Every structure is written in structure tokens, then in C-alpha cells.
Amino acid sequence: DSGVTQTPKHLITATGQRVTLRCSPRSGDLSVYWYQQSLDQGLQFLIHYYNGEERAKGNILERFSAQQFPDLHSELNLSSLELGDSALYFCASSPPRGGRTTDTQYFGPGTRLTVL
Amino acid sequence: GESVGLHLPTLSVQEGDNSIINCAYSNSASDYFIWYKQESGKGPQFIIDIRSNMDKRQGQRVTVLLNKTVKHLSLQIAATQPGDSAVYFCAETGGYQKVTFGTGTKLQVIP
Numbered sequence: 130d131s132g133v134t135q136t137p138k139h140l141i142t143a144t145g146q147r148v149t150l151r152c153s154p155r156s157g158d159l160s161v162y163w164y165q166q167s168l169d170q171g172l173q174f175l176i177h178y179y180n181g182e183e184r185a186k187g188n189i190l191e192r193f194s195a196q197q198f199p200d201l202h203s204e205l206n207l208s209s210l211e212l213g214d215s216a217l218y219f220c221a222s223s224p225p226r227g228g229r230t231t232d233t234q235y236f237g238p239g240t241r242l243t244v245l
Numbered sequence: 246g247e248s249v250g251l252h253l254p255t256l257s258v259q260e261g262d263n264s265i266i267n268c269a270y271s272n273s274a275s276d277y278f279i280w281y282k283q284e285s286g287k288g289p290q291f292i293i294d295i296r297s298n299m300d301k302r303q304g305q306r307v308t309v310l311l312n313k314t315v316k317h318l319s320l321q322i323a324a325t326q327p328g329d330s331a332v333y334f335c336a337e338t339g340g341y342q343k344v345t346f347g348t349g350t351k352l353q354v355i356p
Contacts, residue, residue, distance in 0.1 A: 131288065162344070172289070172334060172346035187343040219288050233279075234344075236288030 133237035154222030268335035
């Protein structure tokens with residue numbers, strides 16, 4: 130158990146819908162990262178937040194957005210869902226050493242999204 | 246664009262033997278490299294990391310080697326055990342850059 134929690138564990142929805150994935154970082158961690166893992170694309174970095182501020186952005190679609198709240202939990206919003214958005218979505222957190230992506234990351238168990 | 250790739254998608258190793266998993270990267274600006282292990286149904290788990298000012302780093306039964314000249318990274322697992330069976334990913338990043346993962350190598354340990 131890494132200490133990072135993600136909800137829900139599984140999510141099944143239809144194309145065109147919008148969903149919100151939630152992540153709570155380890156106690157004391159200020160950084161939250163979001164990743165997408167699909168069979169054909171592997172692990173893809175989406176976005177990194179540090180203490181509420183966006184720090185780095187990967188290949189995150191415009192239909193996707195994220196934020197980190199004052200209590201440091203983060204939400205990833207996926208809208209206008211397509212079949213290709215079906216994937217595992219992981220959140221990770223890292224200790225407060227300045228918010229670099231070079232800090233050790235601890236991954237949560239993931240949310241499996243299925244778009245029908 | 247930048248990419249990180251793995252040479253072997255699947256590696257089968259006899260229990261007790263040493264395993265070597267390789268990774269090539271292409272972004273010269275990356276200065277931090279990480280190996281992750283992902284077991285079925287779980288999130289990636291940090292194994293070991295190395296910064297670009299080093300060429301070797303050892304952990305418990307694992308060693309990471311970095312060759313910046315040819316942009317190559319390897320993970321060596323000594324005395325491979327059944328519990329080492331998983332998918333292994335290399336990743337690269339630097340400063341405030343995005344994190345780029347390799348495609349992954351599946352390690353199968355034969356009892």
C-alpha cells in the first residue's frame with residue numbers, strides 16, 4: 130500500500146459522458162501526478178500539480194482537465210468521452226522537495242475506466 | 246519527438262539467474278531516470294533511480310546502469326525470484342519536464 134488513494138476503483142460509462150476521478154496523495158506530499166495507461170499507448174504522463182499549481186503538462190487532451198485543491202487532493206475530469214479513453218488512470222504523489230518531477234513518485238492503485 | 250523505448254517486450258529467466266532489462270532513451274536533456282515494477286492489477290512501484298551525474302547505482306538485489314554516451318539504461322536483478330515476475334518500465338524526466346515512460350518489459354521467472 131503506497132498511501133495514495135484513488136476513487137472509484139472501476140467506472141463504466143457511455144460515450145459522450147463526463148466523469149471525475151479522485152486522488153488523495155500520501156500524507157505530507159504536495160505533488161500529484163496523473164497518468165493514463167492503455168494497452169496500445171503504455172503509460173502516458175498527463176499532468177503534474179504541486180501545492181495547487183500546475184507544474185508540468187504531458188499529452189493531456191483538451192477534453193481532459195485536472196485540478197489540485199487546497200487540501201491537496203486532486204481530481205481529473207474527463208469529458209466528451211470516447212471509446213479510446215478506456216484505460217487505467219493512475220495518480221501518484223511525491224514528497225515536498227520543490228515540486229520537481231524528479232522526486233520519487235508513489236502510485237495509487239488506479240481507476241479503471243471503461244467507455245461503452 | 247522524445248521517446249523512451251525498450252528492446253525486449255518479454256524476458257524469461259530461470260529462477261536464481263540474473264535478469265537484465267534494457268532501455269533506450271532519446272532526450273539528452275533528461276537527467277533523472279527511474280525503474281518501476283508493475284504487478285498485475287497494481288500501480289507502478291518505484292524500484293530504483295539514478296541521476297545523470299552517476300553511471301551506476303545499487304539497491305537490494307538491483308543495479309541500474311546508465312550510459313549517457315549511447316543513451317542506454319539497464320536494470321539488473323540478481324538471483325531472480327518468482328516474486329520478481331512483473332512488467333518493468335523505465336522512465337526519464339528532468340527538472341520540471343514531463344515524465345516519459347518506456348513501453349515496458351514483461352519479466353517471467355521460470356521456477
